[in-house]
Amino acid sequence: GIQVEQSPPDLILQEGANSTLRCNFSDSVNNLQWFHQNPWGQLINLFYIPSGTKQNGRLSATTVATERYSLLYISSSQTTDSGVYFCAVARGFSNTGKLIFGQGTTLQVKP
Amino acid sequence: EPEVTQTPSHQVTQMGQEVILRCVPISNHLYFYWYRQILGQKVEFLVSFYNNEISEKSEIFDDQFSVERPDGSNFTLKIRSTKLEDSAMYFCASSGRAATEAFFGQGTRLTVV
Numbered sequence: 001g002i003q004v005e006q007s008p009p010d011l012i013l014q015e016g017a018n019s020t021l022r023c024n025f026s027d028s029v030n031n032l033q034w035f036h037q038n039p040w041g042q043l044i045n046l047f048y049i050p051s052g053t054k055q056n057g058r059l060s061a062t063t064v065a066t067e068r069y070s071l072l073y074i075s076s077s078q079t080t081d082s083g084v085y086f087c088a089v090a091r092g093f094s095n096t097g098k099l100i101f102g103q104g105t106t107l108q109v110k111p
Numbered sequence: 112e113p114e115v116t117q118t119p120s121h122q123v124t125q126m127g128q129e130v131i132l133r134c135v136p137i138s139n140h141l142y143f144y145w146y147r148q149i150l151g152q153k154v155e156f157l158v159s160f161y162n163n164e165i166s167e168k169s170e171i172f173d174d175q176f177s178v179e180r181p182d183g184s185n186f187t188l189k190i191r192s193t194k195l196e197d198s199a200m201y202f203c204a205s206s207g208r209a210a211t212e213a214f215f216g217q218g219t220r221l222t223v224v
Contacts, residue, residue, distance in 0.1 A: 030210040041200050041218050043154070048212035086154065090210060096167040097142045097209035101154040 002027040002091045006102035013077050013109050021072040021105045023087030031090035032063050033099065034072050038083050046072070046085075077109045113137040117203050117216035124193055124223055132188040132219045134203030143186045144204040144213065145178065147171070154202065160186065161209075193223045 003026040013019055023032070034046040047054050047061040049070065054061050058077075063070040074081055084106050088099040116135045124130050136143050145157040158168045160178055175197075177189045186205075190197055200220050206213040 031212075033212065035215070041148075041220065043202060043215040043218075045212065045214060050210075088154070095209050096159040096161070097144065097206050097211075097213060098156050098159055098167050099144075099146075099154075099204075099213060100156065103153045 002089060002100050004087060004089055004100050004102040006087055006105050008105060009103065010106045015077060015079060015109055015111050017077050018075045019077060021085055023070040023102055025068050025089050028092035029065065029089040030092045030094060032070055033088050034061055035086045035088065036083050037086060079109045079111055082107055082109050115203055115205055115214050115216035117219050119219060120217065121220045126195060126223050127192050130190050130193055130221065132201050134186045134216055135184050136186055136203065136205030137214060140205035140207050142206045142209055145188045146202040146204065147199040148202065149199045195223050197221060198223045
C-alpha cells in the first residue's frame with residue numbers, strides 16, 4: 001500500500017519562529033489533507049490540498065503531486081500551534097476515500 | 112458550520128462487553144468512515160461506507176466490528192466482546208465524495224478495563 005512519511009518527527013520552536021513540515025508519499029494521490037491534533041485529541045482540518053498552494057492566515061501548504069510531497073509552513077508560531085500535525089492521503093484511483101495517515105510531527109512551541 | 116458529531120466523548124467498558132459508538136455525519140455527505148488511534152500512535156483506517164454498504168475495510172476490521180446506518184442521520188460502530196487492545200480514540204468522518212475533503216468528529220475515547 002501507499003507509504004506516508006512525515007518529517008521531522010519532533011520539533012521544538014520558540015514563539016515567533018517559522019517552521020516547515022514535510023510529507024512524502026509513495027504513490028499518486030487524489031486527496032491530501034493536513035490536520036492538527038490538539039491536546040484534547042481533536043483532528044482539526046487545516047488544508048485539503050491534493051495539488052497546488054493554499055494559505056490560511058499564518059499557515060500555508062504546498063503539494064507537488066508529480067514529486068510526491070507536500071509541505072506545511074507555519075509562520076510566527078504561537079503556543080497554541082503546539083500539538084501533532086498529520087498528513088493523510090488517499091491513493092489515486094481510490095473510489096472509497098480511505099485516508100492513510102503519516103506518523104505525524106509533534107510540535108512544541110515555547111513561550 | 113456543519114460538523115460531524117460523535118457520542119459519547121468517553122466510554123469505559125468491561126472486557127467482553129459490547130459497545131456502540133455513535134456518529135452524526137454532515138447531512139449532505141455520502142461517504143462515511145471510522146478510524147481509530149491507539150494512544151501515541153498514528154490514525155488508522157477501519158472502514159468506509161457508501162450507499163448503505165461497506166466499500167472498504169482494513170485488516171483491523173474483523174468480525175468483532177460492524178457498522179450500520181440505522182436511519183438517515185446516524186452512523187454507528189459496534190464492537191462486540193471488547194478486548195483490552197480495543198482501547199483507543201475512535202474517529203468518525205464523512206465526505207461529500209470519495210476524493211473530497213473528509214471532516215472528522217471530535218472522537219470517542221474508549222477504555223476497556
